[in-house]
Amino acid sequence: MTDFDYDLFVIGAGSGGTRASRVAAAHGARVAVAEEYRVGGTCVIRGCVPKKLLVYGAHFAEDLKDARRFGWDVPGDCAFSWPVLRDNVKAEVARIEGAYTDTLESNHVDIYHSRAVVTGPNSVRLDDGTEKTAGKILVAVGAHPAIPICEGREFGITSNEVFDLEAIPKRILIAGAGYIANEFAGIFHQLGAHVILMNRTKDILRGYELAIRDRLLQISMMKGLEFKFDANFEKITKGDDGCLTVHMSGHEPVTVDLVLFATGRVPNTKDLGLESAGVELDDKGGVIVDEDNRSTCPSIFAVGDVTNRIQLTPVAIREGQAFSDTFFGNKPTRVDYGCIPSAVFSHPPMAGVGMTEAEARQKLGSVKVYSSDFRPMKNVLANRDERALYKMVCDGETDRVVGIHLIGPDSPEIIQGAAVAVKAGLTKAQFDQTVALHPTMAEELVLLK
Numbered sequence: 001m002t003d004f005d006y007d008l009f010v011i012g013a014g015s016g017g018t019r020a021s022r023v024a025a026a027h028g029a030r031v032a033v034a035e036e037y038r039v040g041g042t043c044v045i046r047g048c049v050p051k052k053l054l055v056y057g058a059h060f061a062e063d064l065k066d067a068r069r070f071g072w073d074v075p076g077d078c079a080f081s082w083p084v085l086r087d088n089v090k091a092e093v094a095r096i097e098g099a100y101t102d103t104l105e106s107n108h109v110d111i112y113h114s115r116a117v118v119t120g121p122n123s124v125r126l127d128d129g130t131e132k133t134a135g136k137i138l139v140a141v142g143a144h145p146a147i148p149i150c151e152g153r154e155f156g157i158t159s160n161e162v163f164d165l166e167a168i169p170k171r172i173l174i175a176g177a178g179y180i181a182n183e184f185a186g187i188f189h190q191l192g193a194h195v196i197l198m199n200r201t202k203d204i205l206r207g208y209e210l211a212i213r214d215r216l217l218q219i220s221m222m223k224g225l226e227f228k229f230d231a232n233f234e235k236i237t238k239g240d241d242g243c244l245t246v247h248m249s250g251h252e253p254v255t256v257d258l259v260l261f262a263t264g265r266v267p268n269t270k271d272l273g274l275e276s277a278g279v280e281l282d283d284k285g286g287v288i289v290d291e292d293n294r295s296t297c298p299s300i301f302a303v304g305d306v307t308n309r310i311q312l313t314p315v316a317i318r319e320g321q322a323f324s325d326t327f328f329g330n331k332p333t334r335v336d337y338g339c340i341p342s343a344v345f346s347h348p349p350m351a352g353v354g355m356t357e358a359e360a361r362q363k364l365g366s367v368k369v370y371s372s373d374f375r376p377m378k379n380v381l382a383n384r385d386e387r388a389l390y391k392m393v394c395d396g397e398t399d400r401v402v403g404i405h406l407i408g409p410d411s412p413e414i415i416q417g418a419a420v421a422v423k424a425g426l427t428k429a430q431f432d433q434t435v436a437l438h439p440t441m442a443e444e445l446v447l448l449k
């Protein structure tokens with residue numbers, strides 16, 4: 001026993017904080033967690049979970065059209081109710097929030113529904129002014145949406161507010177061309193809005209395989225989405241009718257009903273008191289940590305988005321688990337950041353693992369690339385002119401598969417299994433030795449020429 005109130009005080013009950021709290025408690029530590037908003041954090045409350053449910057909901061627009069080609073008598077005026085989808089999603093989010101709370105409580109983690117700020121290497125202060133002490137503090141406060149500096153920025157919303165809209169706008173401008181922008185572009189388009197995507201560069205989804213993102217761009221344009229590239233905000237003005245006019249460099253102004261900023265996320269370290277403990281931050285405000293998630297203050301650690309490494313839920317969870325196993329479970333563990341699969345839940349979705357062709361050429365020199373450009377069977381019968389593209393990047397010397405990149409229906413579901421093989425270092429020959437599972441789209445991965 002120590003003189004501290006707790007062995008571990010976690011700030012933030014999101015993906016990383018919840019995992020770290022419950023694992024440390026299960027290892028026998030006395031643990032508390034403070035959450036200023038809702039237990040579950042970004043992923044559960046206003047990120048992955050409600051977003052994916054909206055993606056499912058939006059996809060019915062195409063599915064119902066396609067169903068007619070499969071013999072179903074779907075009425076032409078098939079109505080959609082946004083309030084029904086929105087409220088069902090909210091109810092599901094509340095259910096998961098409850099499940100997260102139950103898990104913490106059943107592991108005897110004390111939950112403080114309050115903001116916490118660091119007041120020293122071993123202390124935090126809650127909203128009511130009470131001070132709590134702990135042997136270790138884990139900063140797992142996540143990130144918040146970055147909003148470009150421009151006149152009228154207050155008229156726009158971010159992904160934080162998008163799940164609560166009163167109605168689907170007729171016209172929406174989405175700023176950014178990353179994950180959130182492309183995912184919500186698909187959702188709003190399917191739900192009937194005219195979507196304009198605006199980005200300050202010419203690229204969408206930088207970091208993904210070029211051919212795959214080009215395919216997404218091509219399909220999105222074919223569906224009627226509009227793109228404004230090399231555009232920087234000048235100002236946003238609001239008319240008497242509530243419409244917003246966006247003035248941007250290099251393009252004519254556009255008038256829309258809603259502006260959604262999806263221009264990256266910034267670590268939540270402002271006014272967190274970290275300077276009181278000598279915790280150093282990087283130039284984006286992320287907590288600088290070592291391989292064991294330890295900050296420049298020996299008793300303060302950080303995991304997840306606040307460290308500005310890879311902003312994905314499974315990564316935050318792994319970091320939280322590794323932290324608690326290392327320091328409370330006597331099981332030193334470090335996160336292996338190699339070959340992390342990722343996906344964009346766009347319409348159609350894309351997914352990838354490992355190196356892109358360009359990265360492989362730069363790192364390995366000798367590279368072999370295989371690809372399959374095909375129309376999925378379902379799209380053929382549906383008369384849907386939307387082709388899938390699969391690309392495999394191999395080390396030219398060893399035949400090892402170093403990257404797989406997909407766009408097409410169910411790509412995120414397919415990549416998870418393929419990622420195991422890439423992570424395991426399997427060769428193209430070993431993929432080819434595996435008998436195809438027919439008829440699937442995934443079988444392309446063992447038939448690539």
Ligand SMILES: Cc1cc2nc3c(=O)[nH]c(=O)nc-3n(C[C@H](O)[C@H](O)[C@H](O)COP(=O)(O)OP(=O)(O)OC[C@H]3O[C@@H](n4cnc5c(N)ncnc54)[C@H](O)[C@@H]3O)c2cc1C
Binds near residue numbers: 316
């Ligand atoms: C719209 C959207 C969609 C996404 N979709 C995906 C996806 O499909 N797949 C994926 O892997 N990732 C996705 N992400 C990213 C994912 O949500 C994050 O990477 C993940 O939630 C990070 O977990 P975390 O624990 O670091 O932070 P969070 O989950 O953000 O948790 C931090 C918590 O800390 C609380 N907090 C902050 N400051 C304080 C304080 N001072 N005191 C007390 N509490 C505090 C916050 O309220 C929050 O609950 C998405 C993100 C967004 C925004």
Ligand SMILES: NC(=O)c1ccc[n+]([C@@H]2O[C@H](COP(=O)([O-])OP(=O)(O)OC[C@H]3O[C@@H](n4cnc5c(N)ncnc54)[C@H](O)[C@@H]3O)[C@@H](O)[C@H]2O)c1
Binds near residue numbers: 231
């Ligand atoms: N499917 C998933 O796994 C998923 C989904 C959503 C979010 N996320 C995570 O959340 C993070 C944040 O998502 P995001 O989409 O906000 O960020 P992002 O980094 O993916 O994309 C940001 C985009 O905004 C653009 N941009 C930046 N400043 C701009 C400006 N002033 N004007 C116009 N465009 C500008 C960038 O060029 C880029 O295209 C992601 O990096 C990702 O890690 C993951």
